Amino acid sequence: MADTVKLPEDSFKPISADDRAALDSEKIAAPSLTFAQDAWRRLKKNKGAWASLIVLAIVFLMAFGSIFVSPHDPNATNPSYANLPSKIPGININGFNGTLVQAGQRIDAYKQAGASNVHYIMGTDYLGRDLFSRVLYGTRVSLIIALVATLFDLTIGVAYGMFSGWKGGRIDTFMQRVIEIILSIPNLVVIVLLILILKPGMLSIIIAIALTSWTNMARLVRAQTLELKEQEFILAARTLGERPMKIAFKHLLPNLSSVIIINTMFTIPNAIFFEATLSYIGIGISSPQASLGTLLNDGQKNFQFLPYQMWWPAVVLSIIMLAFNLLGDGLRDAFDPRTKE
Amino acid sequence: MAKYLAKRIFYLILTLFIVITVTFFLMKLLPGTPLTNQAKLSKSQIALIYEQYGLNKPVWQQYLLYLAGAVKGDFGTSFQFSDQPVSYLISSRIGPSLQIGLQAMVVGVVIGIIVGAFGAMKQNTWVDSTTTVVSILGISIPSFVLAVLLQYYLGLKAGWFPIAEWGGFIYTVLPTLALGAQPLAESARFVRTEMVDVLSSDYIELAKAKGLSKTGVIFHHALRNSLIPLITIVGPLAVNIMTGSMVVENIFSIPGIGEQFVKSVLTNDYPTIMGLTIVYSFMLCVVLLFTDILYGIVDPRIRITGKAN
Numbered sequence: 001m002a003d004t005v006k007l008p009e010d011s012f013k014p015i016s017a018d019d020r021a022a023l024d025s026e027k028i029a030a031p032s033l034t035f036a037q038d039a040w041r042r043l044k045k046n047k048g049a050w051a052s053l054i055v056l057a058i059v060f061l062m063a064f065g066s067i068f069v070s071p072h073d074p075n076a077t078n079p080s081y082a083n084l085p086s087k088i089p090g091i092n093i094n095g096f097n098g099t100l101v102q103a104g105q106r107i108d109a110y111k112q113a114g115a116s117n118v119h120y121i122m123g124t125d126y127l128g129r130d131l132f133s134r135v136l137y138g139t140r141v142s143l144i145i146a147l148v149a150t151l152f153d154l155t156i157g158v159a160y161g162m163f164s165g166w167k168g169g170r171i172d173t174f175m176q177r178v179i180e181i182i183l184s185i186p187n188l189v190v191i192v193l194l195i196l197i198l199k200p201g202m203l204s205i206i207i208a209i210a211l212t213s214w215t216n217m218a219r220l221v222r223a224q225t226l227e228l229k230e231q232e233f234i235l236a237a238r239t240l241g242e243r244p245m246k247i248a249f250k251h252l253l254p255n256l257s258s259v260i261i262i263n264t265m266f267t268i269p270n271a272i273f274f275e276a277t278l279s280y281i282g283i284g285i286s287s288p289q290a291s292l293g294t295l296l297n298d299g300q301k302n303f304q305f306l307p308y309q310m311w312w313p314a315v316v317l318s319i320i321m322l323a324f325n326l327l328g329d330g331l332r333d334a335f336d337p338r339t340k341e
Numbered sequence: 342m343a344k345y346l347a348k349r350i351f352y353l354i355l356t357l358f359i360v361i362t363v364t365f366f367l368m369k370l371l372p373g374t375p376l377t378n379q380a381k382l383s384k385s386q387i388a389l390i391y392e393q394y395g396l397n398k399p400v401w402q403q404y405l406l407y408l409a410g411a412v413k414g415d416f417g418t419s420f421q422f423s424d425q426p427v428s429y430l431i432s433s434r435i436g437p438s439l440q441i442g443l444q445a446m447v448v449g450v451v452i453g454i455i456v457g458a459f460g461a462m463k464q465n466t467w468v469d470s471t472t473t474v475v476s477i478l479g480i481s482i483p484s485f486v487l488a489v490l491l492q493y494y495l496g497l498k499a500g501w502f503p504i505a506e507w508g509g510f511i512y513t514v515l516p517t518l519a520l521g522a523q524p525l526a527e528s529a530r531f532v533r534t535e536m537v538d539v540l541s542s543d544y545i546e547l548a549k550a551k552g553l554s555k556t557g558v559i560f561h562h563a564l565r566n567s568l569i570p571l572i573t574i575v576g577p578l579a580v581n582i583m584t585g586s587m588v589v590e591n592i593f594s595i596p597g598i599g600e601q602f603v604k605s606v607l608t609n610d611y612p613t614i615m616g617l618t619i620v621y622s623f624m625l626c627v628v629l630l631f632t633d634i635l636y637g638i639v640d641p642r643i644r645i646t647g648k649a650n
Contacts, residue, residue, distance in 0.1 A: 181356050184629065185622040188584040192606055193618065197370055273483055277588055280485055281603050300489050304497065314486045322481035329477075 039258070042334040049330020052323035059320060063143055066136040071121070074137040075288050078128035084109050086123040086131070086308050100306070122312045125298060131309065135316055138290040142320075145206055145291070146271035152210030153217050153267050158260060160214065161221025162248055166229060176222070179215045187212045191274060192283065200283050209271050217263050224259050228252060258335035265328030269321045276317060292317045342637075349633065353626045360622045361411050361615075365404055368611045394418065416616030421608050427616040431598060435620070437507055438590065438597035442582045444517040449524030450578070454571070456525070457532030458564055464537060472529060479526025484585035488519035488592045505594045516593045520585050524578045531574055535567035572636045579628045583621060 033041065043049055066074075085100045087110060099106050110119070122131035164175040182190075191208040198204030228234060229252075237247050272292070278284035279293025287294065292313050299310030382390075391397040394417075395406060410417065416427035453476075460472030492515060496504040502514050539545065540563055548558045586599035594600070598617055605613040 177352075180352075181359055184356050184626045185360055185618065186580050186583045186625060188587065189602075189618050189621050192602075193364065193367055193614070196606065196609075196614075197367060269481070276483060277485065277584070281588055281591065281606075283606060296486065303489060303493055307493075310489065314490075318478075318482045318486065321483070322477060325477055325481055 039331075039334040043330055046330040046333060048326045049334070052326040052330070055319065055323045056327065059139065059316075059323070060143070063136055063140040066133065066140065070133045070136065072130035072133045074129060074133040074290065076129065078124070081118070081120075081124050081128040082126055083302075083306055083309075084120055084124045084128075085306070086121060086312070087119040088121055123306075123308050125309060126302065131295075131312055134290050134295060135292075135313055138292045138295045138313065139316060139320070141202065141285060141289065141291040142272050142275055142293070142317075145202065145209065145275045146268045148206045149209040149213060149271040150264055150267050152206075153214045154260065154264065156210070157214035157217025158221050158253075158256070161218040162225050162252060162256070164218065165222040165225025166244070166248070166252075168226070172222075176219075179218060182212070182215050188274065188277065191278065195278065195283055200286060202285060202289070205275055205278060205284055209274050213267055213270060213274075217260070217267065220259050220263055221256055224256055225252060228255055258331075262328060262332045262335060265324055265331055269324040272317070272320060272324075292320075345637075346634070349630055353630055356626055357619065357623060358408075361408060361619055362404075364615045364618050365407055368615055369400060371609075371611065411619065416619070417612040419605075419610055419613050421605065421610040421613065427612050430601065430613060431616055431620055434596055434598050434601050436597075437595050438586055438599055441513055441516050441520060441590075441595065441597065442579075442586060444513060445520035445582055446524055446575075446578060448517055449521035450528045450571070450575075452521075453525040453528030454532050454564075454568065457529035458536055458559070458567075460529065460533040461536035461540060461563075461567075462559060464540075469533075472533065476526040476529040476533075479522045480530070482522070484519050484523060485588040485592060487522055488516070488589045491515050491519055492592060505592075507595050512593075512595075516589050516595060519589050519592075520582050523581050523585065527574060527578060527581075528571060531571060532567055535570055536563055539563050539567045569636075569640045572632050572639065575632045576625070576629045579625060583625070 043053075094106065100109050101107075120130050120132060122135060125131055125134065160175065164172045190212050191205075194208035194211060195204050198207060234247065234251055237251055242250075275284060275291060276293035276296065279291050280297045282297070285291040285294050295313035296310060296317070299306075299313060303310045388397065395403060398406070407417065414428050416431070419425045419427050419430055422430065456472050456475065460469045463469050492504055496502050496515060503512050506512060545558060545562055548562050553561075583599070586597065587603055588599075589595075590597045590600040591603055598620065601613065602617045602621075604610075605617065
């Protein structure tokens, strides 16, 4: 025990400056990340959000890709192939193999219609139009409406919120009162009134949704602006005589970006929902144009006998809404790690 | 408090006044006349009809008359049902809508609280994941899709509940479920987040350290404090239910104001649309006022100056 271990002299030697630089323990292991990189890294860790991002990418690709490549013409009618159930080649599960129950017996609807060499992935509707192509088309219309409405939301909402927060005082109070008045009428009622005046159609739906959905964005942006404008870097910019417009774009907007992005992710599904509701009650998109709402409305009429005609658009609509909601949640956690438990 | 209340009621009246004014002039902007077959009527007949409905007067007179009527709850006569006052149409139909709306709110929020509290208690277990999935699904599936599915599977296939129409309590079950899903999901999510926050705070640690039972800590300390902010989402939830009811009432053919609103829109029944718009915003204003006041009473930390962040 008392013996000390004798180590050979030559196992120790002083390190040179070059060696020290090469030493691992002295290195900063992780590269320094910008705010966006950091958020992106956290987002990738969130499985739900990451899956949603992929699902949305696929949905967008398919919906907009179908302008160029569509399995069938979404508007081409073919009465002899009407109401065929969905048939996916290679899958033999009832519901996906082209059979349906008629008078208590399961029959092959494709054979009956004399269409044994074609297959419709989601079946056909009452006019023999390919449901898959129509769902792609409808998804595209719904997405366009939502995206354009969101664009308005971004411009009007952000500008209103920033102006209100920046000015403060009486102007701010007045502008907040205006928002409170708008918020005290249910959005759908306002949208319906506007559509009545503008004549139903895609453009009026976009305008109506855009005019009503910016309030939430404006409130959030205002609250954030109120907080930001008290901070030193804004004070510095003002002291140096920067023009307010430049401060808004160069200093405020980047710091508001996370609030804006997160809120956008919740505005889009809202817009899709409003559009679907309007089309469902019959004052939205009119035929032969289709949206997810009109497809749901068409499908619901035959739900008892041809349930697939409603199931497909309902599933697609729900998946899109789900993906946007999950992505929104993920982005919120990614941008603001404090909210994550 | 009294001063605050007076101010809020003043704003409520101001809001309603603006809503009435805006809808009145919007309706005047609408293209077309209420007469569908104007070509078949002679000039004197048209003049007679216009006089009957007061449409021959200048617009500002019509507006003042409308305003004076609206204060007394008189919204004119329906175009669709020629001798029915709009106020009668609304008052005879508001009952079912209120019943379903309140039921959906209560059922949704109560179950939502339970689900959310369970999720927070069993944080990061399968219980938690299940509640998260349930709440995100509830938010993502539109109420009208849910309504059709419920109607078909529980109404038609299983035969447990009537498919449509309006009778006793049993008729309200399916619409309540369809409308309650969203409040359920929203409040479950909200309560879970709040409760996770509360559970990690010092006074919960103290309560645990004192040796209180787990249920005691959860019910007496955690749940109570996580429920207070829930009041703030009651307003948005009420909007959700009102919006949803327009479609859901149609699906279950319930004689409520949501169904009437859609019907009036499709038949260009302007006086009814205006009346219902005002009624909807009145209800929403009252809900918002009520929740704001309640919030101030329940949580004394909130100073009632109108500025809650």
